[in-house]
Amino acid sequence: MTTKPPDALDCRAVQASLADELKTPAGPVERHVAECPACRAFAERRDRAWTLLGALEDREPSPRFAAGVMAKLASAETRRRPLSAPWLRWTAVASAFAALILVASIILDRVGTDDEAASGVVAELDLDVLESQEMLQHLDVIEDLDLLLLLDEG
Amino acid sequence: MDSILDPDVELMLRVQAGDRPAFEALVGKYQRPLVNLIGRYLGAYDDAEDLAQEVFIRVHRAAPRYQPTAKFSTWLYTIARRLCANHARGRALRRWFTLSRDAADAEDDSPDEGRDVADPADDPSVTAEKRQLRRVVAQALSALPDTLRSAVILRRYEELSYEEIATIVGCSVTAAKLRVHRAKSILAKRLAPYAKDAES
Ligand SMILES: [Zn+2]
Numbered sequence: 001m002t003t004k005p006p007d008a009l010d011c012r013a014v015q016a017s018l019a020d021e022l023k024t025p026a027g028p029v030e031r032h033v034a035e036c037p038a039c040r041a042f043a044e045r046r047d048r049a050w051t052l053l054g055a056l057e058d059r060e061p062s063p064r065f066a067a068g069v070m071a072k073l074a075s076a077e078t079r080r081r082p083l084s085a086p087w088l089r090w091t092a093v094a095s096a097f098a099a100l101i102l103v104a105s106i107i108l109d110r111v112g113t114d115d116e117a118a119s120g121v122v123a124e125l126d127l128d129v130l131e132s133q134e135m136l137q138h139l140d141v142i143e144d145l146d147l148l149l150l151l152d153e154g
Numbered sequence: 155m156d157s158i159l160d161p162d163v164e165l166m167l168r169v170q171a172g173d174r175p176a177f178e179a180l181v182g183k184y185q186r187p188l189v190n191l192i193g194r195y196l197g198a199y200d201d202a203e204d205l206a207q208e209v210f211i212r213v214h215r216a217a218p219r220y221q222p223t224a225k226f227s228t229w230l231y232t233i234a235r236r237l238c239a240n241h242a243r244g245r246a247l248r249r250w251f252t253l254s255r256d257a258a259d260a261e262d263d264s265p266d267e268g269r270d271v272a273d274p275a276d277d278p279s280v281t282a283e284k285r286q287l288r289r290v291v292a293q294a295l296s297a298l299p300d301t302l303r304s305a306v307i308l309r310r311y312e313e314l315s316y317e318e319i320a321t322i323v324g325c326s327v328t329a330a331k332l333r334v335h336r337a338k339s340i341l342a343k344r345l346a347p348y349a350k351d352a353e354s
Contacts, residue, residue, distance in 0.1 A: 016335075048349040049342040053310050055287040056295070061189040061203060066181050068203070069210045076211055 015042045162226035170217045181210050184227070187312065188234060194307050195238050197296035205241055209234045224321060231312070231322045235304055242300065287348060294344040298337055305330055306337035 009032045033039045062068075162183070168176035188209060193202035212233050220229075295303060304323050308314045314322070320330040 045342045049345045
């Protein structure tokens with residue numbers, strides 16, 4: 001359904017600035033919304049979603065939570081005490097090195113056997129990549145960045 | 155910043171001086187917000203308590219280097235956010251190893267989306283309808299990209315200012331506003347079919 005806006009303001013700009021986090025002082029935007037069904041519906045949809053998030057109420061942590069922190073703290077403090085004998089330190093370094101080689105060989109092995117798929121998965125491990133892929137799926141609802149920045153400065 | 159304005163900064167400075175009861179006081183005060191923050195972020199409470207405890211361990215470890223430049227809660231949530239991001243990264247890595255070994259094994263290490271945040275088992279008084287709504291909301295949050303998710307959770311549930319959110323997630327104030335705005339747009343779309351329940 002398309003309803004012709006009652007004034008010259010662009011619906012998209014109005015909807016972007018309607019967000020309470022970007023709201024400008026009462027003025028043409030509020031007047032527009034009062035008369036434009038599309039923008040009013042948009043604003044109401046957002047408000048309802050915000051209210052719905054309240055369904056995820058606070059939960060009580062377990063009664064053992066604080067005791068658990070103190071127990072972890074105690075064991076962390078024991079762990080962090082430096083190894084006394086020098087030969088123990090060398091053993092630790094050696095086993096860390098061995099573990100590193102093992103992990104590297106596993107990764108190389110996987111990339112080597114199934115290179116196309118594996119390197120694709122490796123790329124996916126980059127969270128930025130993951131995020132931008134997800135952002136692409138939401139492009140239809142993500143408003144123009146420049147427009148919002150402009151409104152924000154206003 | 156003036157530590158007199160924030161009693162928790164005062165407590166943290168006592169922790170720095172080796173005061174154990176001050177540390178316990180901070181744990182007591184922040185355990186609930188922290189567990190809920192992390193639970194909502196991860197989309198699951200099973201790892202949330204463990205991770206929240208780990209945050210406090212980091213706080214204690216960082217105490218000697220602590221400098222009161224912001225509210226204590228801002229500093230605490232910054233540590234929590236980093237730990238959550240690392241946790242998610244670790245999970246992605248584990249998932250990759252599992253997937254490449256045997257796709258069928260991936261079941262036991264399922265991603266956020268499938269988890270039920272508000273475990274219905276512990277609250278028999280809650281109606282099925284309400285449980286369903288919790289699950290839907292948890293899934294909608296979990297499906298948000300990481301940066302949008304943390305911003306919207308800090309805003310909606312912790313009611314933080316955009317300045318605080320910006321500090322915690324490491325972006326400008328404008329970017330923090332945009333992230334909340336985008337998250338809200340996505341959630342409005344995802345939750346539209348359930349929006350009837352929100353009308354009162
Ligand atoms: Zn309009």
